[in-house]
Amino acid sequence: MVRSLILLLPLPLLILLLAAPSPTLAWGQAGHAIVATIAQSLLHPAVRTHLCTILPSFTSYTSPYPRKGAPHTHCHLATLASWPDTAKWRMPWSGHLHYVNPVHDEPPKTCTYGEQGFTDQENVLTGLVNYTRQLRDGTGAERDVALRFVTHFVGDLHQPLHLTGRARGGNDVWVRYEGRKARLHSIWDGQIINTQIRNLYNYTTPLPSLPFESTLQGQVWDPYIRWIMAEGLGVGKTSSAQAWWETEWSSWAECPDPPTADYGDDPTNRVDETDLPLCPMAWSRPLHPLVCQYAFASPVPAPGEEEALLEKWEERYQDASPVAAGDDVEAERRRRRRRRRRPSPSPNPQPTTSRPSTPTHPSPQPDLPELADDYLKRINDDLIIQRQLALGGVRLAAIINSVLLEEALRAEKVAEQLQEEAATSAQMQMGAPWLERVWSGVTGLVRKKMVLGGIL
Ligand SMILES: *[C@@H]1O[C@H](CO)[C@@H](O)[C@H](O)[C@H]1NC(C)=O
Ligand SMILES: *[C@@H]1O[C@H](CO)[C@@H](O)[C@H](O)[C@H]1NC(C)=O
Numbered sequence: 051m052v053r054s055l056i057l058l059l060p061l062p063l064l065i066l067l068l069a070a071p072s073p074t075l076a077w078g079q080a081g082h083a084i085v086a087t088i089a090q091s092l093l094h095p096a097v098r099t100h101l102c103t104i105l106p107s108f109t110s111y112t113s114p115y116p117r118k119g120a121p122h123t124h125c126h127l128a129t130l131a132s133w134p135d136t137a138k139w140r141m142p143w144s145g146h147l148h149y150v151n152p153v154h155d156e157p158p159k160t161c162t163y164g165e166q167g168f169t170d171q172e173n174v175l176t177g178l179v180n181y182t183r184q185l186r187d188g189t190g191a192e193r194d195v196a197l198r199f200v201t202h203f204v205g206d207l208h209q210p211l212h213l214t215g216r217a218r219g220g221n222d223v224w225v226r227y228e229g230r231k232a233r234l235h236s237i238w239d240g241q242i243i244n245t246q247i248r249n250l251y252n253y254t255t256p257l258p259s260l261p262f263e264s265t266l267q268g269q270v271w272d273p274y275i276r277w278i279m280a281e282g283l284g285v286g287k288t289s290s291a292q293a294w295w296e297t298e299w300s301s302w303a304e305c306p307d308p309p310t311a312d313y314g315d316d317p318t319n320r321v322d323e324t325d326l327p328l329c330p331m332a333w334s335r336p337l338h339p340l341v342c343q344y345a346f347a348s349p350v351p352a353p354g355e356e357e358a359l360l361e362k363w364e365e366r367y368q369d370a371s372p373v374a375a376g377d378d379v380e381a382e383r384r385r386r387r388r389r390r391r392r393p394s395p396s397p398n399p400q401p402t403t404s405r406p407s408t409p410t411h412p413s414p415q416p417d418l419p420e421l422a423d424d425y426l427k428r429i430n431d432d433l434i435i436q437r438q439l440a441l442g443g444v445r446l447a448a449i450i451n452s453v454l455l456e457e458a459l460r461a462e463k464v465a466e467q468l469q470e471e472a473a474t475s476a477q478m479q480m481g482a483p484w485l486e487r488v489w490s491g492v493t494g495l496v497r498k499k500m501v502l503g504g505i506l
Pocket of ligand 1: 143147181
């Protein structure tokens with residue numbers, strides 16, 4: 051069994067909710083930044099410093115943690131966590147690396163995850179291994195890009211709709227959210243998180259944890275991250291109540307040994323057979339049921355129904371303003387194609403000015419089911435989104451600590467201080483026995499590296 055390595059560090063900066071992020075960005079900008087920030091707070095301090103030898107200087111910030119020798123220049127994973135989305139258009143070859151499509155996966159009717167293979171061997175699982183290897187073995191700018199991809203793909207791996215190919219991961223399923231027409235995929239990418247962030251009124255004051263607080267960047271989602279860290283992981287929590295995942299989270303970054311269950315010879319099924327400190331298949335397999343149980347749960351249209359619903363909706367509102375709210379260019383293109391297929395209403399179609407101008411995007415739009423009540427209550431009550439973000443953060447930190455810690459310590463010539471520093475951090479982190487587990491995790495991962503290294 052492999053244990054993970056997560057480290058923590060502490061301190062309070064009083065930055066509250068200024069910088070409003072664009073609410074429209076997909077794991078949207080918020081999701082990716084939250085995963086990256088949770089990971090950042092679990093990085094060893096030497097790794098935080100060392101990131102500045104890999105990432106560009108605009109990711110740097112001044113950190114009061116650790117107290118010894120402060121202030122430090124650290125570099126932040128969150129700054130470029132969404133970069134692979136932004137740069138996708140310049141790198142069309144990378145688009146299919148953001149998700150994975152299991153063959154015959156038809157949620158919620160049929161849920162398969164690799165039992166019958168995957169449609170493409172280049173996907174978020176193999177991409178993650180690919181770029182983790184480049185992070186470990188690469189040089190110069192290659193490592194910069196690799197680290198951005200690793201940060202991003204760990205996030206994507208934990209967005210359930212990136213684990214299914216049905217209707218392009220829910221991109222082609224239209225429903226309504228808070229009364230407006232929306233793609234199921236973007237509801238999971240960003241809208242549910244944004245609602246949760248908007249509805250959170252507590253956690254505006256710093257947690258008593260310098261390793262954690264020193265990584266917040268004055269974003270609107272800072273209180274939301276505090277909520278997850280305090281009530282979910284038990285970091286710097288002020289009450290004696292047990293945290294949601296207190297007993298399980300230190301094993302979240304473990305990998306099974308031997309690495310592969312018997313799911314067949316599809317190469318993606320064997321992606322965990324690597325000497326690198328990660329196991330995207332073992333990590334994501336237990337998450338795939340979320341696709342059936344939550345993401346495509348009622349009232350989301352059943353497989354095959356989504357097109358009919360959309361047609362009906364468009365027929366009814368085809369003369370509404372050409373680009374309806376929440377719509378996008380591609381949907382518009384599809385609509386045009388469909389219009390073209392229809393017989394022309396008159397031999398000489400009139401220019402657009404003569405189109406009837408009614409109705410203008412009426413609301414509510416009765417044909418598309420509203421995702422509300424039961425659907426959202428289950429997601430909220432079961433802490434699905436919070437747990438996915440936390441899982442991603444913990445695992446991302448585990449990967450990066452494992453790949454970079456040795457090198458970072460060497461760079462700082464502080465290897466001999468390791469024990470002493472661990473002791474100091476543990477003292478600063480009063481009542482946090484999990485720090486111990488985190489440190490012992492480093493050993494576990496190194497062990498995996500050696501064991502598998504010997505086999506391969
Ligand atoms: C692996 O990385 C290389 C270099 O960036 C890229 O060209 C290739 O598409 C990647 N393959 C996968 C599966 O990620
Ligand atoms: C903070 O707010 C959340 C969401 O409203 C709630 O579930 C949680 O119990 C609150 N925590 C504290 C410590 O007040």
